[in-house]
Amino acid sequence: MILDLQRFLAQERPYWNELDEMLTRMRERAGTGIRLDEIQRLYYLYRRTASDLARVRSQVAETELQDYLETLVARAYGEIHEVRSTRRIRPIHFIRVVFPNTVRQYNRALLLSCIVFGTGALCGAFLTVLDDTNKSYIVPSGFAHVLQNPSDRVAEEEAARLDHLAGNRTLFSTELMTHNIRISIMAVSVGFFWGMGTFLLLFYNGTILGLVFADFIQAGESFFVFGWLLPHGIIEIPAILIAGQAGLLLGGAVLGYGNRNSLSLRLRHIAPVLIILITGVALMLIWAGIIEAFLSQYHEPFIPYSLKILFGIAEGIIFLIYLVFSGRKADKKPNEVQPGIEGMVY
């Protein structure tokens, strides 16, 4: 209860001003540490202002004053009630430990992603084997080259001069990377629709892949198609699968089956995982884009297919070993859960 507004203002105003200044100062040098006595002072000022706000609200009809105090309290609240640590970015640690660990930790989502993609691939292959004209219904018009007769395509590719991409390889690889990264971001995002978007996207991409492979193999060009697609595909396809894994995790968090947390809490928990996965996927796609532009597009007689296939297989094995074993030792401590948020009641 405020009996004398004038006296109350005169008495409390210096504290508000001090808090205001302190918050501005902290904001300007965000990131640098603050001293213990400063923190204590901040906390004191914050509580004092909060209690002033309560008093002003209960008693006085001064809305401007109320708004001002609300703003002060809101700002201070944001500064004080932050318990989640801001971690430093450690690229090597990320690649060696964080990424493979996260992929393994959610292996069920990855498995599901593989199954959906694989089923799509089988369907695509089956449809092509069944009737060759089916592919024209499935492949979007933008990919007309896929509709071409495989043997013609091989002849065309092989006839191309060594440097048919001369000077454009960088462009090509950049286009591939950005396109693929966009697709994988999409694969994660559409997971928001209870995972169904990711499901469809994975299935569709699987279908196209199965279709292309079946088409070439049927035409007796299997050696070519493996040599052509394996060196980059062996990284690109897992990247899409992991993006699918992230999308399914997001969908799972939205569905929340078997999880008693609120939607917002579930999403809060899954968010850091999604970031880790999508960052890893982006790195993989950059690698795949470079390989695709600088190696995959060369055909016999410049590079023997066997060499390209061998390269692809070696790459695949190394990647698999990396994904399965890297960072296992560091895996001892459980995935860091953001402290504090756990204890909050929504």
Place this chain on the structure above:
Amino acid sequence: MKYSQASKGWFIEIMIIERYNSLRIHIPEGVYFSLLLAGPFSRFLAWLLDRVIIFATLMLLYSISGLSQFYGSGLFNAGMILVSFISIIGYNILFEWLWRGQTLGKRLLGIRVMDVLGLQLQFNQIVIRNLLRAVDSLPTLYLVGGTAMVLSERCQRLGDLAANTVVIYVPESMEPEIEQILSGKYNSLALYPHLEARLRHRTSSDEASILVKALLRRDLFNPEARIDLFDMLARHFEDKVSFPEESTEFLSDEQYLRNVADTLFRKTGSNNHNKKNNSTTQTAQVS
């Protein structure tokens, strides 16, 4: 003069709050604060501004860097694709990270991204909300995101839902003119709460709005008309409730009416937060 600005201020405030939702955050210290949520339109404008800024900056860089002579070469095109890809994806993330939830466009429109609980914005929240633009912008012009915003309780697009963020109007951090509160707005009628209550009770909302309109436009009247009008109004309100002599004797008609208006529109302790936060308020409780 000061008074008229203040009374306009209320009006705007009341209108906005009733039209848009606000987010109320209860804090462990036993009080709450309310944040005004930004509507789809202002967010769209901010997005548009950002796009224009990105585009203009890229064009400017392109023209002053003298790169145009390499136009058409593979390396150049690759660079362009990469730069535009990174700037479109990275612009929002970078700015929202550095400026704590504001891009240039958002800053110009006075809005900011915030955590739903009023906490500091985390880097991964910023990344998530911006990655999900991919789906929010489907099929074109943010139709999915816009629909989600209209349907969601806190005006969030899907990216906001996934990242637990909201977009709010940056609260004005201006210290009110305390002197004005102390002297300029002193209301002699406030000494008689029971009479004030009776006055409020007997005044219809039409009468109140006529009074406020007259006060807001008072500088537009001819001097004579102004005196007449306020004399008429003053008599009208005096008929409703007569305040004791000492509270009104040194007041001009106009000052008297200002006091009446203050009495009518002042938010009193009990109904204050009802007015401000109606039923449209979202409550996030932290304990």
